[in-house]
Each structure stands twice: as C-alpha cells, then as structure tokens.
Amino acid sequence: MMGSENDRCPPCSGTKRPGNTTFTVGLGFGVVVVRNVPATVCSQCGADWIVDDVAARIEELVDDAKKSASRSK
Numbered sequence: 001m002m003g004s005e006n007d008r009c010p011p012c013s014g015t016k017r018p019g020n021t022t023f024t025v026g027l028g029f030g031v032v033v034v035r036n037v038p039a040t041v042c043s044q045c046g047a048d049w050i051v052d053d054v055a056a057r058i059e060e061l062v063d064d065a066k067k068s069a070s071r072s073k
Contacts, residue, residue, distance in 0.1 A: 014044025021048040023058055032065045034058055 007016055019041035023034040037058065039048040050058070 009042035012045040
C-alpha cells in the first residue's frame with residue numbers, strides 16, 4: 001500500500017520518517033547548535049521538518065543565547 005501524499009518528500013519524493021536533526025543558527029557573535037531535535041526526515045535526501053512546538057522551543061533557546069551574549073558585553 002502506498003503512503004499518503006504527506007509521507008512523501010516534496011523535493012525528491014522520498015519517504016518522510018520520524019527522526020532527529022541538528023539545528024544550527026549563526027548569531028553574528030557565535031553559533032547556536034541544537035542536536036537531536038525531533039523532526040521528520042526524508043530517508044532519501046535528508047531534508048527535515050521540525051514541528052511548530054519544537055521550533056518554538058528552539059526559538060526560545062536562541063533568544064536566551066542572544067540575551068546571555070548581550071549581558072556579557
């Protein structure tokens with residue numbers, strides 16, 4: 001049985017599966033790296049998708065890093 005359209009990767013048509021990814025953001029003064037982020041990952045090309053609630057938590061971590069850097073100046 002074929003998976004639904006939502007199970008297919010838009011860029012390559014590979015199969016999307018639950019997994020983990022690494023999120024990296026450059027802040028100008030440094031880099032924030034968050035490893036083992038729950039995500040949906042394409043088994044063929046490695047493209048990844050992070051759900052909204054996880055992305056919101058990552059955004060909080062990045063904001064905390066920015067605040068911490070501004071306090072240490």
